[in-house]
Amino acid sequence: MSASVRPQTQLRPMRPADLKAVAEVERSSYQFPWSIGIVRDCLLAGYHSQVFEVDGVISGYSIMSAAGSEAHLLNLCVHPGYQGLGYGRRLLNSVLLRAEELSIERVFLEVRPSNLVAISLYRSAGFELIGTRPSYYQSERGREDAVIFAASVDASP
Numbered sequence: 001m002s003a004s005v006r007p008q009t010q011l012r013p014m015r016p017a018d019l020k021a022v023a024e025v026e027r028s029s030y031q032f033p034w035s036i037g038i039v040r041d042c043l044l045a046g047y048h049s050q051v052f053e054v055d056g057v058i059s060g061y062s063i064m065s066a067a068g069s070e071a072h073l074l075n076l077c078v079h080p081g082y083q084g085l086g087y088g089r090r091l092l093n094s095v096l097l098r099a100e101e102l103s104i105e106r107v108f109l110e111v112r113p114s115n116l117v118a119i120s121l122y123r124s125a126g127f128e129l130i131g132t133r134p135s136y137y138q139s140e141r142g143r144e145d146a147v148i149f150a151a152s153v154d155a156s157p
């Protein structure tokens with residue numbers, strides 16, 4: 001008989017020492033990844049950045065900028081080897097909780113219309129389609145539009 005061991009998972013703030021691992025996850029997950037410099041700039045700018053560790057390995061992260069009553073989810077990513085296990089939802093829930101703590105009223109994000117997995121996650125977390133940004137993303141065939149989603153953050157006790 002074999003006993004299955006649940007992996008140890010934790011969410012924690014992103015640190016400069018995480019940058020290499022985060023950039024590696026980024027490269028594995030996107031066709032047009034952010035450079036390590038972009039992630040570093042987000043950290044330096046004080047954006048709300050967290051990593052998701054599975055058995056001590058950085059397997060996902062999120063980056064959110066906040067100003068006034070609005071926040072922008074700039075990146076949410078789970079390494080392909082760890083997708084479909086509920087980790088993306090845990091990251092997103094944590095982002096929304098942080099937004100609530102910051103008295104944010106609305107969180108915005110852009111996503112490729114072709115990214116049906118992410119859209120399904122965002123819709124199930126209360127995000128609604130509010131618009132389109134034409135030619136926002138680099139793509140294999142030139143540019144691709146982004147769809148913009150927004151969610152209200154319920155800060156009521």
Ligand SMILES: CC(C)(COP(=O)(O)OP(=O)(O)OC[C@H]1O[C@@H](n2cnc3c(N)ncnc32)[C@H](O)[C@@H]1OP(=O)(O)O)[C@@H](O)C(=O)NCCC(=O)NCCS
Nearest residue numbers: 029076077078083084085086087088089111117118120121
């Ligand atoms: C989008 C992403 C963060 C989701 O993370 P994940 O850990 O795989 O997702 P979860 O396992 O937490 O699943 C959350 C929801 O996503 C959707 N989803 C997950 N896998 C799916 C699949 N294979 N097909 C369709 N929907 C799927 C479902 O709505 C799921 O909710 P459910 O389990 O209640 O049905 C992840 O796929 C990813 O990092 N993709 C590459 C980077 C990216 O595109 N980020 C978004 C940029 S805007």
